[in-house]
Amino acid sequence: MLPAPLFLALSIGAAGAEFEIRAVEGLQFDPPRIEAKPGEAITIRFKNADPTDQPHNMVVVKPGARAEVVNAALALGADGPAMDFTPDSPAILAKAPVVAPGKAAELALTLPAEKGIYPYVCTFPGHGFVMYGAIYAGVPMPPLDKDENISPLAREAGKKPEATAEKRPQVQRIFMPDASPAAIAVALPGRQNACWDAGHCRLRYAWEGKFIDGTPYWKGNGNGLAKVLGDIYWSSGKLGDAGAGPDAPQFLGYRLRGGLPEFRYRRGGVLFVETLNELPDGIAQIIRAEGAVSPATIPVPGDDRAAITVSAGALKDGALSVSPADLAQGVRLEIRPAK
Amino acid sequence: MTTRIFIAALAAAPFCHAGTLTDYYSVEDIASPPGVDAQVGGLSVSPSGKLFACFHKGEVRVLDPESKTWSAFADGLHEPLGIYAAGDSEVLVMQRPELTRLRDEDGDGAADVFQTVWDGFGMTGNYHEFAFGPAVDAAGNCWVGLNVASNGASVREEVRGAWNDIGVPRDDFYKNWGKVKGAAGRMYARVPWRGWVVKIDPRTGTAEPWAAGFRSPNGLGFDAAGNLYVTDNQGDWVGTSKLHAVKKGGFYGHAASLIWRDGWTENPLKVGAKELDKIREPAAVLFPQGAMANSPTQPLAIPPGVFGPFAGQLLVGEMNQARIMRVDLEEVGGTMQGMCIPFLDGAPLNRGNNRLAFGKDGSLWVGQTHLSWVGATGIQHIAATGKVPMEILHMKARRDGFEIEFTHPADPAAAADPANYAFQRYRYEYHEAYGSPQKDKAKLAPKNVALSSDGKRVAISLEEDIKEGFVYELTVGKTLQSKDGDALLNRLAFYNVKRAPVK
Numbered sequence: 001m002l003p004a005p006l007f008l009a010l011s012i013g014a015a016g017a018e019f020e021i022r023a024v025e026g027l028q029f030d031p032p033r034i035e036a037k038p039g040e041a042i043t044i045r046f047k048n049a050d051p052t053d054q055p056h057n058m059v060v061v062k063p064g065a066r067a068e069v070v071n072a073a074l075a076l077g078a079d080g081p082a083m084d085f086t087p088d089s090p091a092i093l094a095k096a097p098v099v100a101p102g103k104a105a106e107l108a109l110t111l112p113a114e115k116g117i118y119p120y121v122c123t124f125p126g127h128g129f130v131m132y133g134a135i136y137a138g139v140p141m142p143p144l145d146k147d148e149n150i151s152p153l154a155r156e157a158g159k160k161p162e163a164t165a166e167k168r169p170q171v172q173r174i175f176m177p178d179a180s181p182a183a184i185a186v187a188l189p190g191r192q193n194a195c196w197d198a199g200h201c202r203l204r205y206a207w208e209g210k211f212i213d214g215t216p217y218w219k220g221n222g223n224g225l226a227k228v229l230g231d232i233y234w235s236s237g238k239l240g241d242a243g244a245g246p247d248a249p250q251f252l253g254y255r256l257r258g259g260l261p262e263f264r265y266r267r268g269g270v271l272f273v274e275t276l277n278e279l280p281d282g283i284a285q286i287i288r289a290e291g292a293v294s295p296a297t298i299p300v301p302g303d304d305r306a307a308i309t310v311s312a313g314a315l316k317d318g319a320l321s322v323s324p325a326d327l328a329q330g331v332r333l334e335i336r337p338a339k
Numbered sequence: 340m341t342t343r344i345f346i347a348a349l350a351a352a353p354f355c356h357a358g359t360l361t362d363y364y365s366v367e368d369i370a371s372p373p374g375v376d377a378q379v380g381g382l383s384v385s386p387s388g389k390l391f392a393c394f395h396k397g398e399v400r401v402l403d404p405e406s407k408t409w410s411a412f413a414d415g416l417h418e419p420l421g422i423y424a425a426g427d428s429e430v431l432v433m434q435r436p437e438l439t440r441l442r443d444e445d446g447d448g449a450a451d452v453f454q455t456v457w458d459g460f461g462m463t464g465n466y467h468e469f470a471f472g473p474a475v476d477a478a479g480n481c482w483v484g485l486n487v488a489s490n491g492a493s494v495r496e497e498v499r500g501a502w503n504d505i506g507v508p509r510d511d512f513y514k515n516w517g518k519v520k521g522a523a524g525r526m527y528a529r530v531p532w533r534g535w536v537v538k539i540d541p542r543t544g545t546a547e548p549w550a551a552g553f554r555s556p557n558g559l560g561f562d563a564a565g566n567l568y569v570t571d572n573q574g575d576w577v578g579t580s581k582l583h584a585v586k587k588g589g590f591y592g593h594a595a596s597l598i599w600r601d602g603w604t605e606n607p608l609k610v611g612a613k614e615l616d617k618i619r620e621p622a623a624v625l626f627p628q629g630a631m632a633n634s635p636t637q638p639l640a641i642p643p644g645v646f647g648p649f650a651g652q653l654l655v656g657e658m659n660q661a662r663i664m665r666v667d668l669e670e671v672g673g674t675m676q677g678m679c680i681p682f683l684d685g686a687p688l689n690r691g692n693n694r695l696a697f698g699k700d701g702s703l704w705v706g707q708t709h710l711s712w713v714g715a716t717g718i719q720h721i722a723a724t725g726k727v728p729m730e731i732l733h734m735k736a737r738r739d740g741f742e743i744e745f746t747h748p749a750d751p752a753a754a755a756d757p758a759n760y761a762f763q764r765y766r767y768e769y770h771e772a773y774g775s776p777q778k779d780k781a782k783l784a785p786k787n788v789a790l791s792s793d794g795k796r797v798a799i800s801l802e803e804d805i806k807e808g809f810v811y812e813l814t815v816g817k818t819l820q821s822k823d824g825d826a827l828l829n830r831l832a833f834y835n836v837k838r839a840p841v842k
Contacts, residue, residue: 026711051491052711053525053574053773078630078812078831085629100773101491125629126659126690126713173397173417173434180497181462182436198436198458199499218376218396221710222418222435223466223492242499243458253439253454261453 016041016110022049023056023099023122025223027131032154033147038138039113044120046096047104052221056122057084058096060109060135065091066119070128085123098124111137117149166211169259174226175217178235179204180242182251185226186261187211188278193230196276199242201249201265202299203276205235206283206306206335233282233337234306236299270296270327282306282336292324300333307338356824363728363828366687369704369718372400372409377716379706381422381432382696390696390704391430392718393419399432399441399450402718404698413441413450420557421472421694423481431541433472433483436462436499438539457539457546460485461500461530465492467555468533473541474559474567481541482549484556484569487526487534487595500530505598506606524608525575525773526554527595534596536569536585551600552591552619557693560638562668563651566675570635570655573628576612578767578775580635581622582655582666584675592619592769612770623675624666625767625810625835626655628774631679633659634712636693638666645701647727648746654682656692656705659713661685663692663705667733672838678734680832683721691715728828729821734813738842740785740801741811741834747821748794757785759816760799764809779809794822807839 017036021044024030030049036042046058061069072087073080084097094109111118115138122131134149141147144158168187176183180199187193193211195204209230216224242248247268254261263274270292277284287298298320300308308315311332313322322331360366371377378395385391390402397416400409412430421433428443430450437458441450462468465488472483488494493516502509506529511519528534534553539546554577558570567585571577576593583591590597594607594615607615626632636656643650653666665682668675691707691714698704702722707715733744745754753759762785765777787800805811815830 027713051489053489053491054712078627081629125633129713171415173415173436175464180499181464181495182458182499198455199462199497214396221466221712222469239497241497241502243461244499244501251437251455251458253452255452256450 016043018043018045020045020047021058021120021133022047023058023131024049025051026153026219027122027127028151028153029058029120029122029131029133032133032144032150033136033141034133035136035141036111038111038115040137041108041110044094044096044107044109045104046099046107048099048101050101051223053101054124055098055100056124056127056131057086057098058105058107058120059086059092059123060094060107060118060120061089062091062093062112063116063118065089066121066128066132070121070123073123073128074125080125085125087123093118111135115139119149168211170211171254171256171259171261172212172214172226173198174212174214175222175224176204176212177225177228178238180239182242184254184261185212186276188260188276188283190278190280191230192278192283193228194276194283195228196261196263197239197242198251200239201251201263201267201272202236203285205232207232208337231337232305234303234308234335236301237303268296279334279336282334285333285335286330287327287333288330289327292327295324296322296327298322298331305338307336309334356826358728358825358828360683360685360828361687363724363726364683365722365724366683367720368687369402369720370407371717372398372402372411375400377718378708378710378714379694379716379718380418380420380708382694382704382706382718383422383424383430384696384698384704385424385427387427388699389424389427390698390718391422391424392706393422393432395708395710397434399430401427410448412443412448413453418469420469421474421483423473423475431456431473431475431481433470433481435468435470438473438481438483438541440541455544456481456541457544459546460532460537461498463488463498463530464495465489467491467526469555469557471557472559473539474561476561476567477565479541481539482536482559482567483539484536484553484559485533486555486557487528487553487593490520490523490525490527493520494529498530503529503531503598505604506608522608524595525771526593528598531599532596534593535599536567548599549587550585550589550591551596552589552593553596554593558635558637558655560640560653562640562653568623568638568653570638571622572634573774575771575773576769578769579628580626580632582624582626582635582638582653582679583620584623586620589620590615590618592621594771608771616769619769621808621837622835623668623837624677624679625833626657626664626679627777627810627812627833630812630831631681631833632657632662632664635664637695639695639697642697642701645697646723648732649682654695654703655679656695658691658693658709661688661690663688663695669733669735671736671840674837676736676835676837678731678832678834680731680734681829684829687719688721689715689717689719729825730828731815731832734832734834736805736834736836736840737798737800738840739804740799741805741813743797743799745795745797745821747823747825749790749797750820750822750824751790751794753816753818753820754794754797755788755790756816757788757799759819760785760788760797761814761816762801762811764806764811766809805836805839807836809836810834811836
């Protein structure tokens with residue numbers, strides 16, 4: 001998420017303002033724009049804080065010259081690397097070299113006396129088309145979401161999020177909080193939702209309300225978790241690592257029935273089939289297994305926020321013991337928020 | 340007096356036409372499926388000719404190229420970065436967590452079954468752990484590449500797979516990350532098979548980890564003879580992006596994945612580059628950073644009858660530039676090596692060329708993406724117009740230089756002029772640090788240039804014998820043209836010398 005616009009003037013003195021502008025994830029500058037006075041001598045500390053291993057540079061140019069300088073940088077071709085991808089152009093007011101991730105460089109410039117919007121841009125090949133911001137010198141700044149002088153992503157961040165209609169039922173594999181990395185988010189038709197863990201082959205938590213917001217994961221390259229948009233009323237709690245050790249269950253996949261998943265997994269040599277149903281006031285897990293020769297133990301951790309009922313077997317200390325006959329019929333667990 | 344001579348001189352010189360991309364290839368923008376963030380993770384043409392595409396948020400959509408309409412095959416996958424359409428009802432997809440078989444069993448055009456074919460590899464939840472593939476060989480085996488983790492982020496509390504204790508203690512990943520991230524390695528592989536290429540039999544789900552030493556192998560493909568080629572991206576341990584001919588048991592350079600080798604006990608970061616250099620297999624082709632590519636993607640063999648004389652060579656996509664490259668390989672001293680040169684370069688091709696697939700009619704589908712890097716979105720459709728450009732068709736190494744073969748006979752005046760062949764050679768360092776500058780760089784002038792009688796081949800002798808471990812960059816002069824007056828469409832080529840020929 002981009003922070004709110006920060007005009008990070010570190011100090012203002014006789015020498016003029018000092019700013020820190022960082023290259024951040026998603027080919028962005030942070031802050032996306034700064035304010036200074038025409039004719040002012042300023043210093044910019046340019047830091048490459050991009051966690052995705054990309055080098056960046058920073059070039060400050062005359063008003064309106066951003067596209068021209070970006071194209072001139074591309075035209076450097078094989079000469080580009082030696083020149084830090086910065087062409088010899090009279091439109092350039094100041095420049096920082098290409099800076100490796102984690103490193104910083106300084107730019108010092110005296111802004112021209114003319115009021116104007118002075119773009120700063122990364123001219124590393126390809127970046128300049130989206131990675132830019134602006135110094136506003138004596139010109140009023142429009143609202144962030146209408147500012148054409150900052151990158152499209154920064155403009156988007158300035159917009160209020162739209163309410164989008166949710167598709168239900170829905171199955172979405174994505175990084176979910178409090179689960180292994182192999183997580184499956186399930187939206188049932190009404191207001192019930194579940195996180196099912198394909199690493200552990202079991203239900204991790206259930207919540208009521210809206211589904212998930214996948215933006216923190218999708219907006220970049222996966223460095224984030226989806227956000228649960230509702231009230232969790234039951235959770236398995238923390239578990240250890242998934243899929244390690246000889247007793248680890250094996251996930252076999254799922255079949256869609258009416259848009260909802262029927263999970264298949266093998267545990268202790270037995271093939272389990274598990275589905276989730278919606279109750280008016282909670283969620284039901286139906287777990288079935290054919291050909292079990294001995295009673296199975298299904299983990300059903302208690303949770304103070306929930307009341308759990310089971311259709312068969314003995315539920316004690318967070319584990320449900322079920323006979324092979326009951327397993328073949330299918331055992332039904334109903335989980336509801338406690339009153 | 341002077342004017343008449345000037346005009347006479349003009350009349351004598353053949354008109355040199357500098358062609359553009361669209362003279363030889365049509366490029367059509369394809370409308371993306373509605374409601375989809377059109378970052379393409381995979382493309383595959385089914386036997387019936389339909390284009391299957393998978394996208395960033397997990398959608399699989401199918402394009403009927405005749406009606407140009409999209410239909411929905413599946414949703415909800417986890418960052419699929421490759422797809423293989425065995426038929427219109429069955430596809431294989433490599434997602435972050437697993438290789439999955441999607442099957443439409445009730446014939447309604449959408450998948451009902453999402454069967455886990457193989458998930459026997461580790462995931463720490465680190466964002467950089469992408470999973471690429473499958474490339475499917477002639478026997479039906481699936482080949483995938485598993486990206487390593489980046490120290491731009493740590494690991495999650497619950498991981499999937501066995502944790503390997505070699506390296507920074509796991510506790511420090513949670514309690515002390517800021518202090519230990521350097522020691523953890525710029526990229527790390529603490530759960531199984533990260534940084535490996537793995538072979539999977541999709542019929543049984545059994546997997547065979549095949550080769551180690553990869554960083555970001557965002558591209559697997561086979562040549563016409565069925566040999567596996569895998570690209571990798573510049574970064575730590577990778578001086579510049581590259582293409583490897585991958586063999587069983589090989590180590591291809593990135594140190595992190597070595598800890599999963601049988602019997603391996605040392606921290607590879609402590610073993611050091613000098614020792615690791617002795618066991619690594621260098622690349623077949625290098626893509627010089629900035630000049631040629633910054634992030635190569637999928638290698639794909641050009642089938643016969645499609646792009647004229649280029650059949651059998653490889654195409655390789657590139658993210659950073661509006662470019663798809665061509666690779667021409669030869670065997671020298673028992674190893675594969677060769678040249679890379681732009682094939683499709685510049686507008687109207689977009690950036691972000693992530694996935695490639697040939698249609699049944701020989702046209703090329705290109706899928707584009709960006710994630711948090713440079714790129715584009717959507718799909719472009721490319722077809723040869725039938726006119727073959729003037730190009731460097733082959734570049735072959737000789738003891739003291741190179742032999743170039745053109746697609747058309749060259750006009751002798753320029754083609755026999757040594758001044759039209761500017762070479763420089765340089766090498767990239769193998770070390771832990773991110774990328775390598777070009778080292779031991781030298782410009783080389785041709786000592787002698789001999790054009791064959793048919794004008795198609797030029798033998799160039801350089802002022803020194805060619806050296807192993809060096810890239811030779813060739814820039815051909817602008818005046819070189821075919822006998823019909825067509826200038827070279829692409830004048831910049833790079834040949835990687837793994838082995839110097841003895842003659």
